[in-house]
Amino acid sequence: MTVVFSKTRGLTDIPTHYCPGCTHGIVHRLVAECLEELGVLDNAIGVAPVGCSVLAYKYFNCDMQEAAHGRAPAVATGIKRVHPDKFVFTYQGDGDLASIGTAEIVHAAHRGEKISTIFINNAIYGMTGGQMAPTTLVGQKATTAPYGRSEEHCGRPLKVAEMLATIHGAQFVERVAVNNPANIRKAKAAIKKCFQAQIDRKGFGIVEVLSSCPTNWGYTPADALKWLEDNMIPYYPLGNLRTPEEVE
Amino acid sequence: MGRVLMKGTEAIAEAAIQAGCKFFFGYPITPQNEIPEYMSAHLPEVGGTFVQAESEVAAIYMIMGGGATGHKVMTTSSSPGISLMSEGLTYMAGCEIPAVIVNVMRGGPGLGGILPSQADYLQATKGGGNGDYNLIVLAPSTLQEAVNLTQLAFELSQRYRNPVMMLADGFMGQMMEAVEIKPYTDKDIPDNTTWALGYMEERKGQKSALKSLYLSPEALEDHNINLQKKYALIKEREVRCESYLTEDAELVIAAYGTTARIAKTAIANLEKEGYKVGFIRPITLWPYPYEEFKKINENCKGILTVEMNSGQMLDDVKIAVEGKFPVYFYGRTGGMVPTPKEIMAKVKEIYGGEK
Numbered sequence: 001m002t003v004v005f006s007k008t009r010g011l012t013d014i015p016t017h018y019c020p021g022c023t024h025g026i027v028h029r030l031v032a033e034c035l036e037e038l039g040v041l042d043n044a045i046g047v048a049p050v051g052c053s054v055l056a057y058k059y060f061n062c063d064m065q066e067a068a069h070g071r072a073p074a075v076a077t078g079i080k081r082v083h084p085d086k087f088v089f090t091y092q093g094d095g096d097l098a099s100i101g102t103a104e105i106v107h108a109a110h111r112g113e114k115i116s117t118i119f120i121n122n123a124i125y126g127m128t129g130g131q132m133a134p135t136t137l138v139g140q141k142a143t144t145a146p147y148g149r150s151e152e153h154c155g156r157p158l159k160v161a162e163m164l165a166t167i168h169g170a171q172f173v174e175r176v177a178v179n180n181p182a183n184i185r186k187a188k189a190a191i192k193k194c195f196q197a198q199i200d201r202k203g204f205g206i207v208e209v210l211s212s213c214p215t216n217w218g219y220t221p222a223d224a225l226k227w228l229e230d231n232m233i234p235y236y237p238l239g240n241l242r243t244p245e246e247v248e
Numbered sequence: 249m250g251r252v253l254m255k256g257t258e259a260i261a262e263a264a265i266q267a268g269c270k271f272f273f274g275y276p277i278t279p280q281n282e283i284p285e286y287m288s289a290h291l292p293e294v295g296g297t298f299v300q301a302e303s304e305v306a307a308i309y310m311i312m313g314g315g316a317t318g319h320k321v322m323t324t325s326s327s328p329g330i331s332l333m334s335e336g337l338t339y340m341a342g343c344e345i346p347a348v349i350v351n352v353m354r355g356g357p358g359l360g361g362i363l364p365s366q367a368d369y370l371q372a373t374k375g376g377g378n379g380d381y382n383l384i385v386l387a388p389s390t391l392q393e394a395v396n397l398t399q400l401a402f403e404l405s406q407r408y409r410n411p412v413m414m415l416a417d418g419f420m421g422q423m424m425e426a427v428e429i430k431p432y433t434d435k436d437i438p439d440n441t442t443w444a445l446g447y448m449e450e451r452k453g454q455k456s457a458l459k460s461l462y463l464s465p466e467a468l469e470d471h472n473i474n475l476q477k478k479y480a481l482i483k484e485r486e487v488r489c490e491s492y493l494t495e496d497a498e499l500v501i502a503a504y505g506t507t508a509r510i511a512k513t514a515i516a517n518l519e520k521e522g523y524k525v526g527f528i529r530p531i532t533l534w535p536y537p538y539e540e541f542k543k544i545n546e547n548c549k550g551i552l553t554v555e556m557n558s559g560q561m562l563d564d565v566k567i568a569v570e571g572k573f574p575v576y577f578y579g580r581t582g583g584m585v586p587t588p589k590e591i592m593a594k595v596k597e598i599y600g601g602e603k
Contacts, residue, residue, distance in 0.1 A: 042448055042449065042453070045445045045446055047313070048459075054461060055461075057457040057459055058457065061455060062448065062455055063445040063446060063447075063448055063455055063456050063457070064445075064455065064456075064457040064458070064459075065312075065313065065316050065343075065445060065457075065458050065459075066343070066457070066458065066459035066460065066461055067309065067312075067339075068309065068335055068336065068339050071305070071306070071309040071312075071336075074301065074305070074306040074307075074309035074310050074312075074313065075309045075310070075312055075313035075316070076313060077273075077299065077306075077309075077310050077313060078271070078273060078309065078310035078311060078312060078313025078314035078315070078316070078317075078321070079313040079314065079316060079317060079445060079446070080313075081271060081273075081297045081299060081310070081314060082271055082297075082313075082314045082317040082319050082321070082446075083317055083445075083446045086446050103302055103303055103305070103306065104302070104305075104306055104309070106302075107301075107302035107306065110302075111299070
């Protein structure tokens with residue numbers, strides 16, 4: 001018998017707390033596989049956010065620091081400046097990164113911090129129970145936007161990848177989705193390139209991952225992926241916005 | 249390095265470097281800007297790194313990340329900036345991450361002013377951030393002491409895996425005095441590779457996860473019990489205080505930092521006029537030297553607390569004297585400074601007029 005697939009060493013054996021159908025688990029696996037395949041797992045230090053992935057420090061099989069809400073890029077900056085030879089990454093959701101933590105992510109990119117950020121955009125606050133995020137789509141219902149997000153009242157959703165791609169220090173910027181096997185493969189390729197950019201000391205790198213939240217969106221896992229495809233991808237176009245030359 | 253004339257902020261910065269601090273993250277705010285400026289110039293000379301953060305919020309989390317590696321890291325700020333950092337202080341205390349924070353206090357509340365003050369005593373010693381935690385808080389009253397306490401701050405933060413704050417009023421930052429700054433050798437420091445980030449190899453593949461999150465109430469209570477055990481140990485071992493004449497004083501002045509220095513001048517002048525005034529100067533504001541007040545003789549008229557605020561240390565003095573003596577207060581605020589003359593007048597008022 002040949003082993004064609006096995007769980008990556010980059011994840012611990014602790015069962016995750018994520019809801020059925022949530023795509024955090026997929027992204028955790030992709031990140032962990034990339035760490036292992038690039039040979040940086042034993043050299044990696046991760047920073048977990050506040051939000052659904054607050055417990056990520058349990059799941060990644062490397063040194064981990066649990067940060068305050070939105071502050072992961074600042075914590076990662078401190079770690080990386082002391083340990084320039086370690087691989088340092090943050091894993092953050094959209095409430096964490098795109099709302100309370102905008103200053104920290106913008107300035108980590110602005111300084112060209114040699115860290116990598118995995119940014120989960122599921123257009124909602126998951127952990128706190130489905131409140132509106134800066135990434136919630138116009139018309140999308142949330143517990144703090146019960147009539148649907150109004151553009152007049154709170155503007156159009158923030159496009160984080162496009163915003164960060166205007167910053168020179170952000171040397172790798174790509175938006176991916178994990179709604180089907182083909183996109184999951186592309187997401188892994190993007191995460192790997194993003195990580196390679198840090199290994200090559202190019203600057204800051206971020207992969208925005210469009211993810212689903214069946215629980216708070218109120219869909220079945222399959223319908224949630226369909227909703228992501230039909231509503232999120234048209235507003236948040238997939239693709240690479242910046243790649244440093246040697247990583248291409 | 250012999251004795252040299254230095255500005256307080258620069259002396260604090262050089263003392264930190266001589267204590268082995270190689271990483272500084274900070275944000276500009278008056279009156280302490282010379283510290284980040286000095287660090288940006290001199291840390292590269294010792295193979296260290298200075299990063300100017302985008303805010304005090306980011307600065308405190310940069311030292312949280314840096315401190316999580318077990319290395320000596322520092323940030324400095326002034327009152328409004330420390331308010332912004334308070335979230336990070338409780339996270340660091342909860343994660344047991346060592347770091348040194350200097351607050352060169354200015355007058356408040358709010359934006360206040362930029363002149364010297366001691367109005368952050370309660371914020372530093374009783375919290376500021378959420379939850380049951382304590383910072384070790386050191387208050388220098390001369391620049392040489394600011395140098396010595398800066399270096400001690402690194403040792404204590406490493407020994408107890410706890411953030412240490414040096415609470416320096418604006419005078420400690422802005423005045424010049426002769427100081428001697430020597431390289432500092434730590435005593436009784438544990439091996440950080442057992443817990444710090446980036447040493448999985450030294451731990452033979454064992455990961456380390458630093459966090460203050462405990463979702464189960466039993467686990468969070470255990471964590472709090474452990475923290476309280478550590479704080480009890482610090483209270484037992486690390487109280488520091490200067491005092492004199494408490495055994496036969498007619499009145500005792502309690503003061504810290506620059507105000508303590510001014511009080512000393514007042515006490516010396518009063519002695520010439522026949523007043524026997526004792527002196528207690530807490531050097532550690534947390535843990536507080538409550539025991540020192542037990543040495544005060546029972547015929548003492550009372551304790552006069554002198555501060556550059558509206559009486560923030562009063563409650564600690566009242567706790568310390570356990571109702572045995574009346575506690576009086578004289579303070580100035582907003583950057584105004586109590587003069588020896590004003591303190592002497594207050595002492596005479598307590599005596600009920602000239603002797």
